[in-house]
Amino acid sequence: MTILENISLAKYTTLGVGGAARWFVEADGDEEILAAVRFARAQGVGHFLLGGGSNLLVSDEGYSGVVIHMAKSGLAWVDEGDGFACILAGAGTEWDQVVQLAVEKNCSGIECLAGIPGSVGASPVQNIGAYGQEVSHSILNLRALDLETEKVVDISASECGFGYRRSLFNSTQKGRYAITRVVYSLKIGGAPWLEYRDVKQYFAERGGVQPSLAEVAAAVREIRARKGMLYAEDDQDSHSAGSFFKNPVVRADAVAGLAALAGCGAEEVPQYPTGDAARVKLSAAWLIERSGFTKGLAMGRAALSSKHVLAIVNRGGATAGEIVDLRDAVLDGVQARTGIRLEQEPVSLGFAPPS
Numbered sequence: 260m261t262i263l264e265n266i267s268l269a270k271y272t273t274l275g276v277g278g279a280a281r282w283f284v285e286a287d288g289d290e291e292i293l294a295a296v297r298f299a300r301a302q303g304v305g306h307f308l309l310g311g312g313s314n315l316l317v318s319d320e321g322y323s324g325v326v327i328h329m330a331k332s333g334l335a336w337v338d339e340g341d342g343f344a345c346i347l348a349g350a351g352t353e354w355d356q357v358v359q360l361a362v363e364k365n366c367s368g369i370e371c372l373a374g375i376p377g378s379v380g381a382s383p384v385q386n387i388g389a390y391g392q393e394v395s396h397s398i399l400n401l402r403a404l405d406l407e408t409e410k411v412v413d414i415s416a417s418e419c420g421f422g423y424r425r426s427l428f429n430s431t432q433k434g435r436y437a438i439t440r441v442v443y444s445l446k447i448g449g450a451p452w453l454e455y456r457d458v459k460q461y462f463a464e465r466g467g468v469q470p471s472l473a474e475v476a477a478a479v480r481e482i483r484a485r486k487g488m489l490y491a492e493d494d495q496d497s498h499s500a501g502s503f504f505k506n507p508v509v510r511a512d513a514v515a516g517l518a519a520l521a522g523c524g525a526e527e528v529p530q531y532p533t534g535d536a537a538r539v540k541l542s543a544a545w546l547i548e549r550s551g552f553t554k555g556l557a558m559g560r561a562a563l564s565s566k567h568v569l570a571i572v573n574r575g576g577a578t579a580g581e582i583v584d585l586r587d588a589v590l591d592g593v594q595a596r597t598g599i600r601l602e603q604e605p606v607s608l609g610f611a612p613p614s
């Protein structure tokens with residue numbers, strides 16, 4: 260195992276900001292992960308598991324611990340013989356490769372998650388979701404290293420504590436497990452998921468013919484590209500960490516008060532069911548726009564995406580400080596206008612997340 264020192268982290272993230280990691284390890288297997296964690300303990304510092312850096316905000320001061328880059332990749336497809344197939348993927352595999360393999364094999368379950376940047380290992384961490392699908396519905400189980408006991412553990416989907424942008428890996432057991440492999444269970448020949456408005460509209464405009472899984476995945480990539488949500492070097496609007504703010508879940512009876520503060524009728528507030536009649540999910544994008552923030556609004560070299568107010572983008576050479584200033588302006592502005600304190604979605608490294 261090679262332990263590198265003072266490695267700039269900006270180039271390992273899609274936002275492209277932040278300082279250096281004091282130590283950095285490219286870990287290509289369990290032994291290297293454990294060796295890096297032991298090295299961190301010996302130095303009396305923390306460790307951080309890094310995937311594709313697409314949900315990450317690194318401070319300008321960097322990180323004083325050991326960054327462990329989860330590098331081990333690999334994909335295998337197994338027909339289970341009962342109408343279902345499994346894809347087994349190493350943590351360092353690019354997530355979109357899993358989607359591509361699934362649609363090539365005519366397997367449904369993750370076609371609407373096409374084009375989400377990042378790694379397999381991070382896919383369960385915040386339970387990635389888009390266009391009406393969440394990865395938790397297609398995860399069978401995962402393998403991880405328990406960094407406390409140094410044992411390999413298999414964790415079933417039902418034990419992962421999945422919720423909206425949530426799992427035990429980013430909440431109660433944060434930092435404890437290094438996920439090394441994920442098994443996805445997919446339906447062979449299943450119909451594509453076409454419930455989400457943008458996707459439905461895309462096909463309605465093209466004659467309403469039932470699309471294949473591959474066509475849905477391609478459509479999702481196209482829709483994402485239009486919104487700057489498909490990472491590309493030449494699209495500055497995609498130099499982000501994706502949605503910077505989570506959609507807040509509030510008590511249903513709080514919507515009238517929120518609407519009064521926002522100066523509109525309760526029926527104008529977009530609301531989505533949560534499965535609990537007493538609680539509704541609101542649109543963070545609507546709250547931000549209602550609070551006076553517009554697409555493309557810039558503060559220094561940080562800006563809201565010109566295509567989507569939910570994403571904060573690096574317009575070139577931004578510092579983490581500039582990203583944080585814009586984030587705080589949005590958080591405070593939305594709270595002042597609507598009474599709701601939004602929650603940051605990306606993980607903060609090298610500084611505390613906002614209060």
Ligand SMILES: Cc1cc2nc3c(=O)[nH]c(=O)nc-3n(C[C@H](O)[C@H](O)[C@H](O)COP(=O)(O)OP(=O)(O)OC[C@H]3O[C@@H](n4cnc5c(N)ncnc54)[C@H](O)[C@@H]3O)c2cc1C
Nearest residue numbers: 310311312313314376377378380381387388389438500501
């Ligand atoms: C343009 C763009 C669009 C996006 N669109 C979406 C979207 O539609 N839906 C969505 O849900 N997200 C979206 N995201 C966010 C991001 O792509 C996902 O959160 C992704 O899963 C992050 O993967 P990563 O490998 O880059 O993780 P990183 O950013 O490297 O890490 C994120 C977290 O996961 C932890 N982690 C990483 N690997 C492991 C591992 N092997 N074991 C344990 N913990 C680990 C890290 O420690 C960190 O806490 C978008 C981001 C961008 C830039």
